[in-house]
Amino acid sequence: MSVLALIRPDNWDLPLFVHIFGAMVLVGALTLAAVSLIAAWRSGSASLIRLAYMSLFYGALPGYIVFRAGAEWIVSKEHLSNSNVTWIGIGYGASDFGFLLLIVSLIIGGISVRRMNRGGQPSAVSARIVTGLVSLVLVGYLVAVWAMTTKPT
């Protein structure tokens, strides 16, 4: 079984690359957002809070789209669309739940950026809520990486 898992048809490589590349951009942008928001907790730095929200919009969102498109592509190549395999379920669960939290974070971030653009101060409460949401998404994706690589049954 393990040997079979190592041998992959060549036409699965591109969808797999797209899936992993998107996931790396997504996780990288989420990490940047979380780290910037945590760093801004003490200082209340508007530039760091803005960077965090921009990284969600310009990094995490496009990364998610590429990652999810790659996932659907490889699932169709492997004929696993109607599969009840546990690791696929974990992957979809983390992906869907993560997307929901990402959208909520983007809405909160968008409101905060709009407020900053009008000369207002960034909301510390919003920044902390988004820090929590983004951290939760990162934990979910850590579980997804574990599921994708160990393929629990």
Added chain:
Amino acid sequence: MYHALLFLHVLSAFFLAAGIVIYSSFALGGPVNRATKVIAEVLWGVGGLGTLVFGVWLALNRPEYEIYDGWIITAIVLWFLATGSGALAGRGIQAAGDDSAVAIDRRTLIAHWMRVFWFVLLLIVMVWKPGA
């Protein structure tokens, strides 16, 4: 054992990617905060060490792979190129005291984008495994 090693190898690659994304924000004119830069360096360092150690361990663990396979040697060379570029980029970016963007010289920028290039090439080699 194989799955645990693969998980740690891939997780390390995600650490590398996260470090690269943070550094890319600096290169694109984002604010350079001291804590953010330290975390980027830690992610890059831990990820780099993890990908190499667990990658070599994986190659030794699987009878299908040999450490001297062309694609594995290529990956190790690319890893060293990415690490070298990353070291140059890391030295050239210093945190601003007021969380503002910093001026980054051309050499450092080239080193950073070369690191991105080597990393993407490394990912391509890992997925396609040419010659395997």
